[in-house]
Amino acid sequence: MNETSTLWQQTLAQFRDGTGSTLPTPGSGAAATVAACLGVALVLKGLKLSQQRQPVTRHAELITLGERLQEALSTCADADVQAFANYLEADRQASGAGAEGERRQQALNLAAANAVQIPIATAQLCLEALDLAVIATPLTVEPLRSDTLAGGRLVHGALGAVLTTVDADRNGLKSGDAREAARQMRDKLQQQADQRLAQLSATPVPPAMG
Template sequence: MQEAKDCTPVWEQTLSHFRDALAHRPMPGCGAAASVTASLGVALILKGLHLSQQHETSEVRRVLIDEGERLNEQLSPLADKDIAAFEELMSAFQMPQDTEHKKASRHRAIQQAAATAVDVPLATARLCQKALSLGERAGEHSEKQFASDTQAGGELLAAALRSVLLNVEANTDLLGSEAEKRRVQEAYDALKEQAVVLLTRI
């Protein structure tokens, strides 16, 4: 009997449940794992800012904290969006193709699903890029004892960005037009390059 799909939102699951789902189910996959990892990276950067703010209030630090909290609010739903996008893509691949009409319908469905399966990880990668930029600025306004937390947050974000781009790379060829493929490839190249540069500044 096929195992029932777990519809519990990622951030309402326990860590052990999410870990085990990664290990044993088709979904969640690397995109959802990368999104969660990115949120944890932002949290480590925020730790240095929050605890430094408790010792000495700074308006600049408050602005950075607000920026980090907004980034995590934006990152949080992307794990579930990634799961939904790839479930849609898998469903498209499973469509029947025993007639020419069904083959054409399946082909269109794959292209449409692939567009979402590329756009969601690109959105995650762009937020990781913004969070890496935050990490660079946060390091200047966090106390020295939190430097390792800030740097570790940057490492997690860079790893999340690189990981989520693997989904983009895997599905770009499924897109419907050459122009769309070029657009995605250009975004992919820029994000991957910027991640390396930003990480060295944290």
């Protein structure tokens, strides 16, 4: 993907087929991030319709926050594709001798670090989105609360999927300390996400209308 292209210009079918193709990108990180965006969209749906039906003061604030998170996650999906492409290119060119070989190795190390940093940043945004879902659920009218809860659970699943890329990509980090720091961060984010999911799961879902 070049600097001017974006996943968000593709149709849903194109993205699905590209993800399932033999091309290296989009991969698991981008797919998980897109899923997180859809989860936030469901939370926003509940908030926006609730604002129309039974407005409260916090609706506008939470909608603004949700739209900011959705935009940031959208950017992360593109960044994930670019980071992995950059890593593959740096790895392909990593061999060499002398100063040029050292420069190429430094480029590979930087690309590896970026490939870990982006999914961690994405997971942090997902955690913010889970916080939004927790706050939004009681402020969402009951007939729409199932959408909000589904959105939060979708974000939680996406966060876990994003963190699996950290597990894989941290092995490319040169420093053992950096690998351990990435592991600790991913474990912390997963633990925090699980706590938010428990809060969401404690929210009763209204019975379906027959």
